[in-house]
Amino acid sequence: MKVYDKLVRDKxxxxxxxxxxxxxxxxxxxxxxGELLEKKLMEEVNEYLEDKNLxxxxxxxxxxxxxxxxxxxxxxxxMEKRRKKFEERGGFKEGIVLKGVR
Numbered sequence: 001m002k003v004y005d006k007l008v009r010d011k012x013x014x015x016x017x018x019x020x021x022x023x024x025x026x027x028x029x030x031x032x033x034g035e036l037l038e039k040k041l042m043e044e045v046n047e048y049l050e051d052k053n054l055x056x057x058x059x060x061x062x063x064x065x066x067x068x069x070x071x072x073x074x075x076x077x078x079m080e081k082r083r084k085k086f087e088e089r090g091g092f093k094e095g096i097v098l099k100g101v102r
Contacts, residue, residue, distance in 0.1 A: 034070055040066075041063045041064070044056065044059040044062075
């Protein structure tokens with residue numbers, strides 16, 4: 001048996017079983033979830049940095065939604081906070097690099 005010992009998406013066990021395989025899973029406690037989600041975020045960010053594609057960006061976003069949920073926020077609240085910050089401070093589309101302030 002290949003050992004993973006990592007947080008996976010909710011449907012992964014069913015997908016594995018539909019493929020004719022079996023898997024061992026446990027449900028993380030609320031206390032464990034924060035650390036597991038942070039590890040998953042690092043994993044997904046590293047995969048994005050390696051592959052630089054939309055699928056990996058979507059995985060990063062899904063982990064961010066999971067972290068928001070863990071902290072008691074909805075996806076909508078996270079997206080609304082993002083929108084407000086965008087309106088107030090802008091995004092990162094123009095490539096502005098702040099070199100210093102006098």
